[in-house]
Amino acid sequence: MNYLAIVGSNADKSTNRMLLKYMQKHFEKQANIEICEIKNFPVFDESDITNVPEPIKKMVESISSSDGVIISTPEYDHSIPAALKSVLEWLSYVSESLYKKPVMITGASHGSLGSSRAQNHLRQILDSPEISARVMPSSEFLLGHSLLAFDDNGYLSDANKVKELENDFSQFLQFSDEVNQLMKKHPVKRTGHQLWELNK
Template identity: 45%
Template sequence: MKLVGIAGSTEDHSYNRTLLKFMASHYGEEADIELLDINDVPMFNQSDDQTDSDAVQYLNRKILAADGVIIATPEHNHTLTASLKSVIEWLSFNIHPFNDKPVMIVGASYYDQGSSRAQLMLRQILESPGVNAIVMPGNEFLLANVKDAFDENNNLKDARTVDFLGSTLQKFVKFVKVINTLNEPTTAEEEDLSASGKIDTTVEGVDMNADDWVEQAAAKTHAAEGDDYIKLDRGLLTVNQLNMFLNTMPMELTYADSNNQFIYYNKMLPTEKMLAPRRPGQTGDPMSSVHPGRAVKHVKQVINALRTGKTDLVKMPVPGNTPDRFIMHYYKAMRDADNQYKGINEWVLDLAPIVKYYLEATGQQLVADPNAKVDATSGASAKGAEKPDATASASVEEAKPEETATDATTSASVDEADTPATPAAPVAPAEPEPAAEVDGTSGASES
């Protein structure tokens, strides 16, 4: 993997450049890291366009050719340096090499806080419109008291610091692979989200975007309703019974057909109380109508992966999960008896109450696993866990602190934190506490 490193300093002796040189020499098995020089980049001046200068174009070419970028920022007066800010200004003025580029931030400082304020500001700048970098969430590396951190050979002295920096770089390498997989041109671009095609179940002559599409389509097809019976594979239910059955499912269900038309969701709760909010008027809409433009590329990737059989299940946690709320989205390909793709079954579920009940019923508790390594994009533990599918991280690219991301197949809006926030690390059940006596039938503790 090819990475480039940029030190945000033009000083003759820069500890942040020293840090990058150490990373390049010490972690060569993880990635090939090339250091880029910013000393000749002029101060940004919109009235004197220097975009085509050798210094700016040198950085532009190197960043475009790299798989990812590592930026080491010092902290001057609680912020990043003017020279680094100027570099980013040139690279987001008429050219945009950082667009969709994975970036890792590190930093060294003379003081205890280790460039934390500068890193926070740099993250905001890199994620701003016009720059559009994809900064790895969390995993901050803050090297404090830097004058004492290196030995005479410019190697980090503290073994724990070396190990932590190495583990952070390993996570960034994984992060880069996921992001760049999502950015690869795929046949997913051929997915028609406008549902302009026709399948054997398409209801013609009804406007897909009509708020009363269900009522119009039902009248057009003389659909069964009310107390009319429907024969299912292993059951006979009236339409009313089927509605009651589906609307009391302990999860939110959505059906998008093979023509990419959103044709059903179980109306178990009012829109504002749903985990993935949907409105009645959206039923019948083409998929293009229930997603913002920035999400379309990833929606296509998810659908195409299911349609083509690249995977039959895509799963992703919602960004911003907490220990008391862990919402998962699952997308399952539906196929007929001849294995022909017929659409997507999506279900949305909060796992936290299930885990809580299990712990109460068994008298166990969650404890941190000291050996667990949490994946940078999904929060999945690397120990004994399935690696996240490339499409399952679809929301990584779009996340902005002030925005909301839309669920990959429906219009479900979810609150997002910083590109998406990594959920708390999964932890293993501990042995029951001796004081907890569990009732054999109800799981209720007697203590």
């Protein structure tokens, strides 16, 4: 499996980035995980939608060629960061790359709730008609007190959290395979969505 993992923060220091890097190493024998940064992505601007930024074009290509997407989000004021929302707005306006695409949501936060409310908002956004991703159900990996969660080598310190993440990722491997097989057998042509042309 080849997955694109999106760091849902534009911060220079992010425990969500650390979480995805840990997953990249920990699951390297099960899947190839490519990490995508959104730090330098421009803010979504509907008035200039025909001039699609190069980072967005590259992300669209990476998502389209992947078997699934992993998004790790922090929680700012009970929701996802503006930078992540902006990227999703770009994707929904200029591509269908997330349509029916398997998505796994994870999240790390400095507080005790581990980005639970942000993850709920992200699910709602990904389920919107403009995006229509296939988010893995009945699973949420919440890493609270994330500043204390990693050792000096970037590994998760809590063995119970490691087991929980392993179980969630195992489910995602199966979920993404099933969704992709279903889409190959029964492709669905999208209708009623205004898709802007990407500048080649």
